[in-house]
Amino acid sequence: MPFVQFMETALYCPKIGYYERTHEVVGRAGDFYTSASAAPLFAELVAFQCAEWLLGLDDGRLMLVEAGAHDGGLARGILCWLKEHRADLFKRIQYWIVEPSEERKAWQKANLDEFAGQVWWVGALQDLPPVRGVILSNELVDALPVHCLAWNATARKWVELGVGIEGGRFIWLELPQPTFDSSTEMRLAGFEISPGLESILPDGFIIEISPAARQWWGSAAVKLERGYLLTVDYGLAAEQMLAPQRSRGTLRSYKHHRLVADVLENPGEQDITAHINFTQLQIAGEEAGLKTDPVLSQERFLGQIVRQTLANSTCFGGWNSKRAQQLQTLTHPEHLGRPFQVMVQHRP
Numbered sequence: 001m002p003f004v005q006f007m008e009t010a011l012y013c014p015k016i017g018y019y020e021r022t023h024e025v026v027g028r029a030g031d032f033y034t035s036a037s038a039a040p041l042f043a044e045l046v047a048f049q050c051a052e053w054l055l056g057l058d059d060g061r062l063m064l065v066e067a068g069a070h071d072g073g074l075a076r077g078i079l080c081w082l083k084e085h086r087a088d089l090f091k092r093i094q095y096w097i098v099e100p101s102e103e104r105k106a107w108q109k110a111n112l113d114e115f116a117g118q119v120w121w122v123g124a125l126q127d128l129p130p131v132r133g134v135i136l137s138n139e140l141v142d143a144l145p146v147h148c149l150a151w152n153a154t155a156r157k158w159v160e161l162g163v164g165i166e167g168g169r170f171i172w173l174e175l176p177q178p179t180f181d182s183s184t185e186m187r188l189a190g191f192e193i194s195p196g197l198e199s200i201l202p203d204g205f206i207i208e209i210s211p212a213a214r215q216w217w218g219s220a221a222v223k224l225e226r227g228y229l230l231t232v233d234y235g236l237a238a239e240q241m242l243a244p245q246r247s248r249g250t251l252r253s254y255k256h257h258r259l260v261a262d263v264l265e266n267p268g269e270q271d272i273t274a275h276i277n278f279t280q281l282q283i284a285g286e287e288a289g290l291k292t293d294p295v296l297s298q299e300r301f302l303g304q305i306v307r308q309t310l311a312n313s314t315c316f317g318g319w320n321s322k323r324a325q326q327l328q329t330l331t332h333p334e335h336l337g338r339p340f341q342v343m344v345q346h347r348p
């Protein structure tokens with residue numbers, strides 16, 4: 001099968017897929033931290049920024065839409081902060097969660113019990129009403145399935161990688177034909193391979209492409225009538241993905257907070273993730289008429305929010321040592337500050 005199908009099945013197969021079995025895969029007891037699971041301050045700062053954005057929009061019904069909400073922890077943190085610090089705005093906000101999985105929806109409902117009546121669920125972006133507000137996600141796009149392409153330097157063409165079985169183990173293999181329109185998707189992902197680059201690209205150089213990410217972002221952009229589309233994730237621009245040090249691609253697996261050498265091992269038992277391609281998202285959003293802000297590291301993005309909170313401390317709450325320590329975790333370049341990047345597009 002093409003790798004994209006392996007990844008989709010390993011992560012999302014009902015009942016046994018990695019993200020379907022238990023919500024405990026994220027966080028200390030699980031396989032990896034996200035900023036949302038590592039520090040409650042992340043939700044508070046995101047809530048502050050969303051409130052600023054929402055207050056800058058017209059009066060009327062305002063929506064906060066989250067996708068990839070997992071167990072609802074980030075939603076809960078945002079709603080708690082808004083309720084406490086922006087009570088008037090809080091009353092005007094509808095919080096929507098885009099969640100295709102019934103299993104995860106049940107985890108979220110349990111976690112957001114306190115906000116029943118103010119949180120709505122839809123199974124797909126297409127089911128949302130037009131959005132005036134903010135559509136946000138944290139580490140959603142890196143969990144969407146990717147196709148893997150390997151460069152064949154002799155034939156001067158990209159070959160799609162698939163997964164087979166040998167001796168009871170899953171193995172990588174080359175597929176005879178791509179199973180998707182690879183040249184169109186490469187163009188839409190911003191991969192410009194000049195003849196000069198073709199002549200020096202090493203044999204076996206790997207890139208990942210996610211049509212699912214492009215479609216997801218494009219659909220979100222189309223839904224956004226007015227406001228902001230925000231995502232926080234590991235990512236690179238397309239040209240960075242072609243840098244010599246990226247020759248093995250960006251596909252990774254995590255288990256118990258450790259990198260696993262074999263991505264094909266133990267499907268359903270370990271995370272599989274690939275860096276997102278910011279150029280691809282930029283193109284998809286701009287095609288739908290959105291304007292793009294420069295991509296910032298999480299360190300800089302949160303730093304900007306912190307400066308706003310300091311100028312407006314009465315409504316954010318004081319900075320105690322606990323918050324300061326969490327800020328270190330979220331913004332230190334060696335920790336979560338540099339690896340995570342923030343992309344914002346908006347429709348004025």
Ligand SMILES: C[S@@+](CC[C@H](N)C(=O)[O-])C[C@H]1O[C@@H](n2cnc3c(N)ncnc32)[C@H](O)[C@@H]1O
Nearest residue numbers: 019034036037067068070098099138139140143
């Ligand atoms: C890496 S986790 C991030 C969880 C959470 N946002 C956080 O920051 O802790 C990615 C989540 O996105 C979910 N997901 C994957 N595809 C999705 C889709 N099309 N729509 C909504 N959620 C999706 C996964 O099931 C998983 O719960």
